[in-house]
Amino acid sequence: MALLSAREALTFPGGDNSSDTIINDVHLNLTTLSHWNYTLYSNGSLSNGTWCLLAFQPYTPSYVLPNGTFLNVTWCWTPTHPIDVRGGVAIGYAVLFAIALVLTLVALNKHGRLHLPAEKRFYPIGRRWQWYWGSWVCATAMISLLTSVDVDRYFLPELPIILTSFFWYLMQMGAVALVWEAVRHWGSWMERQFIDPDPFALRDDDKRSKVEFYLPLVFYLFLWLNFFMIVPRNWEPIQHQRYPQQTTNDAEPTATDARFKAGAFMLVVCWLITVYSLRHSIKYYCPRNRGIFNRIIGFVRDTPLRFILVVPLAAALIAYQALVAFRFEYSPLLVGGLNAAIFAGGYTPSVLIVLIQAIFGFLNPNEDRELLRQRRERTQALDREMGIVYKPSWWRRFNGELLDPSASMRDRLLRNVREVHGAKRPAPGGEMPASAATDGTPDVEMTPVSPALSSRPPRSGQSERARQSPPMELPGRLPLTQSTPNSGGAAACQREELMTDGGPPPPSYTEALRAGPSSQAPGAARSVSAQSSTSTSQPPQQIRSMLDV
Incomplete structure (x- = not known):
């Protein structure tokens, strides 16, 4: 004391x-x-x-x-006075920041959610930083405002004026970072829309990419310089405002020293970097303009409305911090200071920045959903250029093309067969018409090979092995068998086997060799290896082509 x-x-x-x-x-x-x-x-x-x-x-x-x-003593650092004008207005602003905090968290949940796989070039946290800084601004502002209620209630200034000043500077730093992250991510979003149709439209090693890499590092360098110029200091002289002479000798020199002035200058550099980032994004991702006047007009025209509002508010916020670094009578660090200047210049720009961000967060769609919409529009435009017209959703249901999820594999195969042979489709929920079932169109499993192929005599010089080989299977279809009058029973058995879903697997090649020719069915052709009369003492047979395998 x-x-x-x-x-x-x-x-x-x-x-x-x-x-x-x-x-x-x-x-x-x-x-x-x-x-x-x-x-x-x-x-x-x-x-x-x-x-x-x-x-x-x-x-x-x-x-x-x-x-x-x-x-029965009462100390001087006790809140004995009623809430004054500064405390009442501070409560109202704290309510506004609380509402802004809720809106910011809702916007974070909306825009931070992923609907597409995360890309290495565009990290999900990049789109969330602006909402993180918005939450920071609201939290520090509410602490500063609620502690300022006791600034006028204390008989002698004590801890409340220090807490109010400390969190007020943190709030200012967060508001500037919020505007920066909003501008930076808008440029990243423009780049993502630019390369989504063509990933190779922009290079990764050009001047543009290098500027976008180093610019955030420079911004946060000056932002943290502002933090180190202001926060790590002896805050005790700020509370020495118990009478006018003490305020003049202790509090005012501390609140207007070189470190506070340098901290305000660091925020000016951060604001200039933010404007340059906005100009950089417009230059590379918006239509080009020639001439200095056309560039100025294009810069204003292509700047989103959100940034037209929040960037000047950030400039007003920094200007007020620079003002109080030179003129102590307007500073929020002064007990009993000018309330109009404190709230108009110290808190109003910050709360407006957060509220504007939250409002546009509700109006703008999620970026992943917007990217999906753009992809659908590009696909539809390409289909129109190629003359592709898709049938409406009710077309398949009306024409019986809607597949039954409970249908067996046999029903699905028969359905494909009818489509190949041009048979009529059954009505939705109905049976196959009798005319289509009895029009003489055989199933594909029973369709014989062309008679010319089945009855054609073997060519001269054709080997016995080629004549005894089974008929070749057509690719993409079930095995084709010949149907003759003398093989009605075998054909019926084979038809029943093919019409059944599943069944025992065929024997392996090793089991067939071990079984020998005696295990074959009566009337079936013996294998070439079983009919061979070549002795094992003779040299192995030389393979001349794939037909001998």
């Missing part, structure tokens, strides 16, 4: 004797007060330079012990 000026000290009023004094109808031991160096001041406080207590009604202490202890 700093010593109060001796010019404001008062003489203790007289009491019943030389060792007694009466303060507000309370008798106190004057000898004890003098021994512990207590002095009565004109503001109604009783202090010895270390301890300060209130001596006016109803806070006058009832008794003082010989060791200097007071009974």
